[in-house]
Each structure stands twice: as C-alpha cells, then as structure tokens.
Amino acid sequence: MISRSKTINVAQVLSANLALRETATRLVQYIEGLPNPEVVLDFSDVKTISRSFAHEYSTRKRDIHKQIREANVSADVAKMFAVVEEARAKRPSHTRIDFEGIPVINL
Amino acid sequence: MMIPSMWPEYGRFVNLRHIARTTGRLDMGGVNWIYPTTLLPLTGFLVASRGETYTYVPPSDTDVADYIKLMIENPFPDRLNRKSYVPNHFLPRNQSDTDAILDRIMKLQNDGRGIGGETAFAYLIDELTTNIYEHSEFKNAMVMAQRYEKKRFVEVSFYDDGITIPGSLRRAGFMYSTDLDAIKDAVNGKSSKEEYERGYGLGTNVRMCTDIEGLGGKVLVVSGRGAFEYAREKSEQRLYNLGESPYSLNGTLISVRIPYPSKEISVYDFTE
Secondary structure, three states, X not given: OOOOEEEEEHHHHOOOEEOOXXXXXXXXXXXXXXXXXXXXXXXXXXXXXXXXXXXXXXXXXXXXXXXXXXXXXXXXXXXXHHHHHHHHHOOOOOOOOOOOOOOEEEO | OOOOOOHHHHHHHHHHHHHHHHHOEEEOOOOOOOOHHHHHHHHHHHHHOOOOOOEEEOOOOHHHHHHHHHHHHOOOOOOOOOXXXXXXXXXXXXXXXXXXXXXXXXXXXXXXOOEOOHHHHHXXXXXXXXXXXXXXXXXXXXXXXXXXXOOOEEEEEEEEOOOOHHHHHHHOOOOOOOHHHHHHHHHOOOOOOOOOOOOOHHHHHHHHHHOOOOOOOEEEEEEEOEEEEEEOOHHHOEEEEOOOOOOOEEEEEEEEEEEOOXXXXXXXXXXX
16 A cells, blocks of 8 residues: 655755756656655755755646655755745846956957 | 966966977976866866877976876876865766765865855855756866865866857857857856746856855856956956967866855855
C-alpha cells in the first residue's frame, strides 16, 4: 500500500547548497515520478539556495499535479523563495549599473 | 587597502597567448606570480590548442612553476590540505556532477566566512556557474577561487569557451552594434531566455560585489570583443571595445576580487 505522503530530505538527496536550475528540474521530475499524492520537502539541512534554483523549482512546481509542501525552511532560504515570487508578481525595475560617463578604451 | 585592478592580469594572459601564437613558445620565464584571471583563460587556451606544439618555458621561480604545472596539468587534485586555494575546477558537462564541485569550493573557502558570508558567497559562485550552463554552450569551462590573505583579497574567476554573452543575446534575436553594448545590457538584466523573471545573476553579482554596502570589490568581465571593469570608485571603472585586437576572447571570463576579510552581508539587499 502506498502512503499518502512522502517526506524527502532535500540536502540528503541533492546538496546542502542548492545551486543549479538543472538540479531543481531533476528534483521536480523525481517528485512527479513518485506514487504518493503528497510530498513534503524537508529543507532542514539546506544551507544556501541560488535564485536560479528557487526560480526553477517554483516555476516547475506550479505545473505538476501533486501537493508539495516545504518544511523546515530556514529564514535565508525562505527569503530567496519570496524574492522569486515577488519578481513574478510584478516586473521589478532593475537597479541598473550606470555605465554612463565611464571612459571607453578602444583597442 | 586598495584592491588592484584585474585588467593587467588579463593583459598578461593576452601577452602570453600572443607570443605563443606568433613564436610557438609559451614563454612563462618572466612570470613570478599568477592569478586566476590569467591562469583560467591560459588553461583554456592550452586545452583548445591541443594538437598544436608550443615550446613551454616554465617560470624561473620553481614554486610558481610547480604551481602552474599542477594547475594546468592536474585540475582535479585532492588538495584539501592546502586551504589557501582551490584548483581550477573544470565544470563537467553533466550538471548533476556540478553540485559536488560547488560544495567543495564552498568548503575550501570556509563556507564563505570572511567573504561576505555563506549566502553571499554561494550566490556568487552558484549564479555565475548557472549562467555558464544556461547560456554559454561551452566545451570547456572552469571555476577557481583563491584567497590571498597577505594581499587581503579573494579572487574568484569563471571562464568558458562558449558563444560569449553578446553571442548568446544575438542568438536570442537581440541586435547590437558592439559586443560591449550587449555586455552592458546583460549586466542590466537582458537575458537570452524568454521568461521575464530571468536575467538577474550577473547584474546582482556586479552590484553585490562592488557596492560599498556590499563587498566593495571589483568585477572584470571579458566576453568576445567587449569588456569592462567595474568598482565603486568612478576612477576605477573602464569599458573596453576590444575589436579584432589580441585582447578579444573566444569565450567569457568573469573575475571578481573581494576584500578579505569582508563582513557578512545580505544578498537580499541586492536582489529584486
């Protein structure tokens, strides 16, 4: 019999430092292949997360028909998820690097 | 303490490559110190030149000669006992093997302690490595971080021999009269990927690494026929149109120098 919910320790199956988009893709594909309708992602040992990973994970998570819940998310990791969601909600104006007035050297 | 410009170190690579191409001799006899900004593109040049014969003249300083030999010939050594540097890691084509390399760089740099903290240092290496995989279509790519405690800075370099930043944007349909214009656009958020939430990695890192509220360091970007070096002080900022000169690069080099030790900062002050 398949249990309704499965818990995955993210740091154990991936890394304590979540960096690449491709890794996020693999995680969601793995979740998609599980027979359990609910999945709990345990972030307790995750130390860092890149914006790219957070963005890819959030984007792909929206497209799968499975209930995913994140647990034990550190404040730092939660902030990165929030940054991604805020950017999705509205196109932010980038704080630009101002290149005006910088000397151009033609070689 | 003022962090020195990285442009002369890139120029050192350009000079060595130019002499090797014109004389057939890779003459490092006058090299008494080498930074990642020189070593990574030089390694890339040697890897790309396999099959061509260059007479190699090693540095006269045996320590430097041994170091370069180790870096160029053996990029995957187990050097965990030497904590002052990370060898130049070649990035694997298979991304699933990359996490272990990035973890190792984090460990060897004390999880970013003294380099802006764990989150900021991870953001730097993770996002710029992700960019290489996402945009460059590289054959060879490398990452190297080295801490110079006496010189009081850390240098982190990323090199790939891919289609360049301007090449990636042009392939996505954007038009530019110069490579420099494309690079400036990429820094300010233009991405070859269609989704509008993309295109943050480079610009956020330039701001985080150079801002006075951030790490207060310097960033050098060389890609195709364009380059810039950026720091907080206007007097240290330069843009370069490289044209067909020996300075142009078939690929992308991004180097960052960060004061060491640097206080812990919040990357979220720079993300949008």
